[in-house]
Amino acid sequence: xxxxxxxxxxxxxxxxxxxxxxxxxxxxxxxxxxxxxxxxxxxxxxxxxxxxxxxxxxxxxxxxxxxxxxxxxxxxxxxxxxxxxxxxxxxxxxxxxxxxxxxxxxxxxxxxxxxxxxxxxxxxxxxxxxxxxxxxxxxxxxxxxxxxxxxxxxxxxxxxxxxxxxxxxxxxxxxxxxxxxxxxxxxxxxxxxxxxxxxxxxxxxxxxxxxxxxxxxxxxxxxxxxxxxxxxxxxxxxxxxxxxxx
Numbered sequence: 290x291x292x293x294x295x296x297x298x299x300x301x302x303x304x305x306x307x308x309x310x311x312x313x314x315x316x317x318x319x320x321x322x323x324x325x326x327x328x329x330x331x332x333x334x335x336x337x338x339x340x341x342x343x344x345x346x347x348x349x350x351x352x353x354x355x356x357x358x359x360x361x362x363x364x365x366x367x368x369x370x371x372x373x374x375x376x377x378x379x380x381x382x383x384x385x386x387x388x389x390x391x392x393x394x395x396x397x398x399x400x401x402x403x404x405x406x407x408x409x410x411x412x413x414x415x416x417x418x419x420x421x422x423x424x425x426x427x428x429x430x431x432x433x434x435x436x437x438x439x440x441x442x443x444x445x446x447x448x449x450x451x452x453x454x455x456x457x458x459x460x461x462x463x464x465x466x467x468x469x470x471x472x473x474x475x476x477x478x479x480x481x482x483x484x485x486x487x488x489x490x491x492x493x494x495x496x497x498x499x500x501x502x503x504x505x506x507x508x509x510x511x512x513x514x515x516x517x518x519x520x521x522x523x524x525x526x527x528x529x530x531x532x533x534x535x
Contacts, residue, residue: 293318293355293443293474294339299348301334307346308334310498318353319472321465323479323489323505327521330495332478333365336447339476352443358387361441363432365448371421377431378416381406384438406434411460426457433464444468446477450484462488482509496520 292315301309309331316322316339324332337343338350340362381403382395407413410430420428429449436444446465450458465488468475479485485492485505492508494500496517501508 291318291353292316293320293353295351295353297349297351299338299350300346301331301338301343302346307331308497309338309495311348312495312499313348314493314499314502316474316476318474319469320491321469321475321489322491322493323477323485324493324495325479325482325485325509326495326500326517329497329524330517330521331497332495333447335495336362336445336476336478339443340445355443359442360445361436361439361443362445363436363447363449365451366425366429369432371423371428373420375420376416377407377412377418377420377423378403380420380431381416381434381438384435387439402438403434406437407431409437410434410464426453429453429461430457433461437464442473444473444475446475448478448480450479450481458484485509497524 295315296312299309299312300307312335324335326332334343338345340360341357342362378400382400384403384406385395385399404413404416407415407430410433412427412430412434415423415427415431420431423431433449449461449465453461462484465475465477477489479489486509489505491503492505493502494508494513494517498520500517500520501510501513
């Protein structure tokens with residue numbers, strides 16, 4: 290099973306001050322990978338780069354025949370504006386955008402697909418409700434339903450279960466397992482290590498520098514976690530710009 294996305298000595302950051310240092314490795318086609326690490330470890334920055342939203346300071350990211358239409362990216366809820374007056378059904382139907390374009394018409398068949406996607410995430414009958422009326426958990430279900438319609442080969446999730454109740458988390462983990470069973474490539478930034486151990490076969494432990502990357506049981510060892518904590522405590526945000534990224 291070859292790598293669908295390959296990173297070669299990638300450094301990411303802002304004004305040449307790295308948030309992620311010199312990472313190399315790959316996400317295999319059909320793999321399910323958690324990205325974990327201390328706060329400020331560069332996890333979200335890495336995910337944005339995988340989504341094509343951030344250009345590396347150095348190194349390269351190769352996507353084997355994957356274009357932007359093949360990628361579905363879910364940012365943290367805090368980055369999403371829910372004040373726009375739109376119904377749940379219309380929000381989910383936006384998952385068809387890659388097929389119809391900005392001026393295309395979403396017909397009955399596509400709306401029926403949106404309803405089935407809502408059923409799949411436990412929100413059948415919610416189509417006419419305004420998005421702004423939903424709880425955080427309900428809104429996350431809506432976003433997952435929209436991603437079901439995107440039918441993407443690569444799915445990137447940034448803290449998808451943060452602040453969700455246990456039932457919602459379990460239901461959405463079932464959706465992730467479904468994607469994995471369909472041989473889609475899923476990468477998720479997560480904080481709950483027990484959740485990672487239970488549901489994610491592969492893990493990247495990041496502390497700006499990569500600490501370990503591979504099978505979850507081999508990565509989430511006491512030694513690796515202690516090293517990540519020590520690296521986090523040694524961070525100096527006032528350090529000079531990375532010379533190799535010049």
